[in-house]
Amino acid sequence: MEGAVALVHAVRIADPAQWLLRLLALAALVGAGALCAVWVGGPLVSALLVAIVALGLWAVAAPGSPAALLALGVVAVWWLFGGEPPWWQGVVLAGMLAAAHLACAFAAAAPSYSAVRGRALRRMLGWALGYLAACAVCVALVLGVAAIPPDVLPRGPVWVGLGVVALAGLGVLVHGLRQRG
């Protein structure tokens, strides 16, 4: 009983900005689940949706918990069994997952009842827009490389090698930027 009272009290005193972040995370996770239900389907649609909603609610209450990771895992496994969908569906789902991931990261920075200053909100919005822009550029890069005809860039082990080189290059770039910064 005391736990329920504490929960109700926590909901009553939650700051509007915190509500915004946590509901955004929930909406993005549930939206990703809904997209999987529509585009992938399968025999366990209801169970998977319920699991995603439950994990999403857990992530709303405790954004720093493993709930968000588990929810993303459920979405990823569900998507895995969907065959090869069109590229744009993958892009939309990636956007939803990025929004859920970052909203949970920011919501975990403070308790639900903490007041949020306007400049903190503006900063988080700026960082989020920058992150989404970087994601969009990287996705465009991946899709662009994938669009190269096979006779120009053969598939198979060459792709694996290309991927390893790209990851290594990314690591060098990150290390270099840190050294300079």
Place this chain on the structure above:
Amino acid sequence: MKFHATAALVRSQVCALLLGVLALLFGRLDLLVLAVPFLVHACWGLLSRPRRGVEVTARPRHVVVPEGDVVRVTVASAPGHLAAVQWGQVESADWDPATGTLLDAPDDGTVAFGFEPERWGRYEIAPALFQVTDPSGSWSCSGATEGITVTVRPAAATLDGGSGVAHPIGMVGSHRSRHRGDGSDLAEVREFRVGDRLRRINWRVTSRRGPVHVNSMLTERDTDVLIVVDTLYDITPADRHATTSLDATVRAVAAIAQHYVGFGDRVAVHDLGTRIGPIRSGSGPRQARMVRDVLARARRTGRDWTRVQQVPSIASGTLVFLCSPLLEREVQDELVRLRRLGAEVIGVDTLPEGVGEFADIRTFDKGSHLGEAWLLRRMQRDDALTRLRALGIPVTRWRGTSSLANVLLSMEAARSAPRRGVAR
């Protein structure tokens, strides 16, 4: 304090790795696209990893403010990072923001709060909990700051009205006495005697009458003021935010001390209980500050004290203010005892409003008889106050700085009133 990886960084690394491996194994471009946001976040987290820890400090550590002021409390953390700070709730004080918890991203790393004490006293604020997170949400460090002590001095308002000192017993001060000497108030014009100062010669009267006449002056003296406080109980009205008897007592003591220190008198405080403690006699602005500092440290909580600590000794002619709710028989007896020792005694009634008043009878709790009991208690007390007034001890209710004006003015008027002769 060192930074540690958050759940968000772990999530992005696990998801990027898992989705990347699955994309490779199954040759699925869409899985690679899903992995991109997590890979980008992991790189962002690695880029923004703090190079060193952060020291978080709270200021001020100790502060003394007058009643009614708001204290600005700041917590300094890492600039450009998200800083969440949580202060605990303090009784009889409010925070701005109301929950005492704030998330901010200041350029200089300083997170500011407003601390608003409702009344005088000492507030020990427990250390705040903080969490500092980098812009990507990948690294955070948490801990606790130092605690803060806020001492609120009672408001130092001065009483309205005169001094009320009829018979000053000191040497040099600003109260008119009956003794002839070197003062500024004219007593009479009389003939010159050997020893009179030449500058006291009244030439106008001398030219009219012939023999040399001089102005005879009344001396000005200071006096001893003793403020006796009754802190045996702290009577609290039903409204939690209303003034209690201890609040009224403290404010009355501060105002009376401020008033008589202004006249240059020596002021001392004696506590019949244990919440405030004694204050030795002294004069000047330093004594007024000391009185307010001691009052600010008075214990509001704690066990009530039942045994009256009587005033050990008192010089005849001392002006005594006894600030008390006047509920206890022992305190009323002490009032009479001080009068019999030769002091000029004034009772200051600090029983708060809303306690045992007939006008509040409709709001009495029907489930208990506490309201009716207080009503009877107050009627008994009022009867005792009537007997005290019949003995010549003025008792006036404390309602602010103008409460004692009438009493003080009437005492000053009584000093210069003609004495009544005994009828033959």
